[in-house]
Every structure is written in C-alpha cells, then in structure tokens.
Amino acid sequence: MKDFKSILSDLDRRQFSPIYCLVGEKETFFVDLIAEKIEQSVLSEDEKAFNQSILYGKDVTIEDVIGQAKQYPMMAEHRVIIVREAQALLKDMDSLLSYIEQPQQNTVLVFCVKHKKMDGRNSVTKLLKKKDFYFETKPLYENQVSPWISETLSASGYSIAPKASEMLVEFLGNNLSLIYKELEKLRYVVPKGTRITPELIEENIGISKDFNSFELNKAIGIKDEVKAQQIAFYFAQNPKHHPLPLTVATLNSFFNKLLRYHALKDKSQQAASRALGVSPFFVKDYSFAAQKYSMKQASQAIALIREVDMKSKGVNSNQIPHGDLLKELLVNLMR
Template identity: 55%
Template structure:
C-alpha cells in the first residue's frame, strides 16, 4: 500500500515515467493505479485525442508499440492503457526494443493481472530501469483485517476487530470484493462511524451470531450449547456455510492452538506475531489453552484431518452435512 501511495504522489507531482507495468496476483491495486493514471495524467479536454484504451486479447505488442510511438495532439503527452495485458504474456519479450528507447511523450500502462514477469529476464530489468514495475501481491488472511482498518481510516471511518474478522471470513482475501461491500456501507453510515458486527449483519447480510468466527469462539470456550446451535444454523443454510470452509477454519484454529501451546513467550504481541492474528484475538487462544491440553489438541488436529477429507466427499458421500458437523463437535468435545 505504501508503494501505491508513493506512485500516486509522484504522478501528482508530475514525476511521470514512460512505462508503468502493473502486475501481480491481487488485481485491486492494479485497477486502482490504472484508474488513477487514467483520471489524473491528462486534463479532461485532452483525453479525447490523447488517451487510448487497448485490450490484450485484441492487440499485439506491435500494435501497442505503434500507438506508443505516435505524438500527442495539442497536448504535452498521450496515455495508452493496455487492460488485460496478461493475454500478451507469450509475446511480452517483444517489448524490449521499445523499453530500450521509449517515447518520452507517451505514458504507457500495462495492467498485467494474475501473473508476474520473471524478474531475472531482460524485459523486466529494462522496464524497471526506465519506468515503474509494481507487483501487487495477494494479502495473507491475517493481513486483510489491518488493510480494511487502514482503508476505512483514510476515508474517515473505523471498524471493530470482530467486524473486520467477519468480513474476512465471509469474503475471503479478495480486496475488490471487500472494497465493494465497504463502499455500500459508506453510503449508509455517517463519517466517523465505527463499523460493528451489527452493521455488517444488517447491511450486508452476514449473521453476527451464527458464523465460523463464533463457532471457533464457542469451541474454544467449550460452550457446547452455543456450538450446537451454530451447527444447526449451518445445516439449515448450507449454501452460505460450506462444510469444507468450516472444517478448514476449525482445523486452522486448533493448529494455531497447538503452536500457542509450544510458545515460551505467550505475551499478546508475540503470540499475535507467531500465530499471524490480530492481537485482539489472542485472548481466544488464551481461553482455549486452558480448556484443551496439548495432548488433546494433537488428537483433535489428527481427527480433523480425517474429517476434512470426509467434508470433501471422500468416503462419506452419503453422510449429510448435519451429521458431519455433529461428528466435528463430538470429535472436539469428547
């Protein structure tokens, strides 16, 4: 995110590069930077003649170079944006000649999603030398909560850690999908508002009381009544609560608990760092630590491996989701 901020600052300051190669597994920042260049490099009246949008599936590298070598019309520069540039991955090396001597009055942007260039190759080194090569990496699940917090803070909002955890649980690590939901919330909620689990439930449709996050918490507390209530809800709403996701998340929780047992330094900050969780959630491991001895955790982790295979339909094709969820809790609580 810091690199993105620096790139936008440089563009605003007029420190433009002839080539921007935006690549990587996470498309969110590729799209954001592309949109920023599209909206900020040229004045509105200059765009009709000097801003061109191309698509990788429809053009060749030769077509792009031909367009890039043109001179701007009644403007200091032109902008050429190549969307879906990953479609050109087989011929991208043909860009070398242009990268060695790019047109100084052209800003050429490649939105190269879901893939990256080999950093050892000549083309990558050339692009990095004359322009900007930005790699947008996928965030790990434990990083997304902080990302949500930073994005909202920059826009005058806050969010409770539990609310962020619920968003990540239901939306995963797709930043574009998460951002779309945050945009909806910002339309409804006033500035300076701190988003709560209730806001998420009321406006996006996720249950704040019956979700995998609450299931893990109930299991950690050995609250069997609440845990069984949650799996009953899951059984009645299987499409919104896939079994394979539930077993995977519970397995992850106990795997982390096993790590927690092995920590010499169980301070909040060290545990959060090792377990890769928000410090706010370390208390859940503290509670589970008291309820599940290390030997029991090892047994549960082993049993959950088998159950995870069953949840994927191997050796349990005729077993209902409800029965497998009950087996999950019996495995843990017995």
C-alpha cells in the first residue's frame, strides 16, 4: 500500500491510477490533500468543465458513480470523478467489484471515505489493496508531527526552528488540518527561504514564545521557580488555550522521558533523541534536568503530577481553582 508521499510524487509526474480509495477514519487531512491534488492537477481549467465531476455519496448510488466513470473524456486525456462523503456508499461497495477488476483507464476515480473504516475482510477492500488502489491514513503520533511540519515547510522552500515547531504542536496538537492552515498563513505573509522562528509564530499565529508548555518544562527542568510561576500565572489567565489537564499531561510526559533518559546507557544526542522520541535540539533539556532531578525525584514528581491530575478532575480537591493547583504543584516539584 502506497503512502501519501509516493502518491503525491506520482501525481507530480502525471502517473495516475484509475482508482484511488482514500480512507481516513480518525485523520482526514491526507484524504483531503490527495483529493485536492488530483482535482487541481489532472485536468487543465479548460478541460474540467466537461471532464470533471464532484459527487457526494449521500446523493448518488454506486451505479451512478460507475456510469460516470465509464464515460470517455471529451477533448482531454482523462476524466476525473471525485466522490466526497463516500462513506455513505460503503454498504453497497460490492457492486464496484467488476469495475475494480477492469477500470476505465482514461478515468481517475477517487473515493473519499472519512470518519469510517472499511472492513478489511470485505472482498472490495481486499481487491482495492491487491490492485494498489487503497490508501488509509492514520493519525501521526505527537512526536511525528514536528518532523512532518519541517518536511512540509521544506518542500515549499522554508525551514523552521525546533522551538517554533514545538509551539505549533503544543497549541494545535496533532490536528494536521489546523496546522497546515497555520503554515499556509505563514507562507502567505513571509517570503520563500525564510526560517520560521518563535517570534514569527507569536506575531502571526498568536502563540506566546515565552509562555507555553515547552518553556514551562524547561523552567522546571533547571528549577527556575520564578519563570515557572510566571508561566503558571499566564496559563491561569488563559485557561482556554492552556487547560490544566493538558499541562499536567505535558509535565507527566516530560518526567517520564526524564526517567528514560536516566536509564540510557548511551546518552549521546542522537541516541537519546531516538530513545526519547524528541528532536535532537531538545536532548539538552533532559540532560540539564537529569542534573537537578535524580531517578527517585523524577518518580516522585510523576506521583505528584498524577495527584494533581486527579484533583483537577474533582477528586479530593474541594473545587480548588486550576491555577492554584498548578502553582502548588510547581512548588512541590522544584523544592
């Protein structure tokens, strides 16, 4: 089964498959990206009027789709049929078997299946996979998102500082659609060849370069209590973008990685980066923190963080404000 990079590469070389079944149960970004690429690149603007159809699964039948797919292009090499919301047709996909066996070679037929998963035991799914017509996208793990951001910007002639990338991940998580929209905004306002810095992120997207979870982890790691409490105050004033459960999860991840760093035999930058699943740029933060927190202290920190996590959910907290819970946690972590 091809990945999205090879599919996009084939499209750039005008090597088109007669069928693309694009499936995204939890992550739909690549489904939209590939479908849009096909919509924009296969036909010229003049050819689209007679040779490109956008259908919606809830409004058509499989027979309707096959009927359109079997038509020959008019004054063009290809005909493009894109079926959006194709998940509405899944129960009738068996009717597609004979067409998959012998597709119209001049047609590019695209099914966009979103928020559903095709049954791997189904004959249609098996045949689509066998013919290499099937692409299923899966969510990226959080430690994969920063490299994806760098690759995406690099392909457009930009680069990005590791901290700037982490700021986007912290603010937007692994929602690739949202991240891509913000990257598009940056590419619109800064010239090609620019290195995206935390300052540019703050100026154009509104994410603070000084008050974020990355900076909080860093301050805790070196036991800079003043900076950590300043960030905690900022979080308390901006709970929508910095909810306590998310901050607690980030702190828990930091100290879990610190425990793993302590246990490493090879603490070189590259080895630690691979073992921890972080950019080499951030390995130094764990190296510094390891000098401030022993393995026992890191374990105790995790216990404290889990206790606050329970309190943030109303267990034994007497409705203590989340800002106060975080400030108390920071004192207990660093003293």
